[in-house]
Amino acid sequence: MPDLELQLREDRLLRDAARALVTADLAHLKREVDPESASAPDLGSRARDLADDARDYVTGHRLQVGTLVAALVAAIALWMFREPLAAIVRDLLDSEGEDDEAEAEQAGGDDRSVNEEKLPAETQA
Template structure:
């Protein structure tokens, strides 16, 4: 057998092997699509991403406990801002009293 013929047969076997791998991949993909719907695969991918994000958030929170405590304190103060402002005299009641005084005085604006 000549060198060219041996090389051609070797290339043909490599081509056939590559084709068999591609056909197996296509068959695998088709069976995967048949078992799960597009929405199911999308939901799985979102769930995996959310899990990864949660794990990363836990790692960051463990590394930065002081910053996390400051953030939680800032959120608590934000939600309690109205009672705090009222205790200091800057709340809505003080604004309403100020508005009542302005309404009692008559002004003439041309």
């Protein structure tokens, strides 16, 4: 019987040690996965590095960045005023179409009179 009690005691100690290892590993894993566990100084230094890199790029490429910003502002302005601009373009195209029709009618009337003069007398009657 003493052997069984000794074996049982050893098994319980092994079980408790294994349980402690598993719970410690699980707690460590939860800390790694938890977004709140990310250290603030580490995130701050990363943000500072990113801002420094961006500033260095902008100061080194002023013309390209300025052109990009101007194009972006122009695209946003065109998008915001797309309906009034489309109406203006439509009005311009419609007025040009009416002018072209009026000129075509005048030219068409002149062409007929010229053609009538060129026609033989038989066809005019």
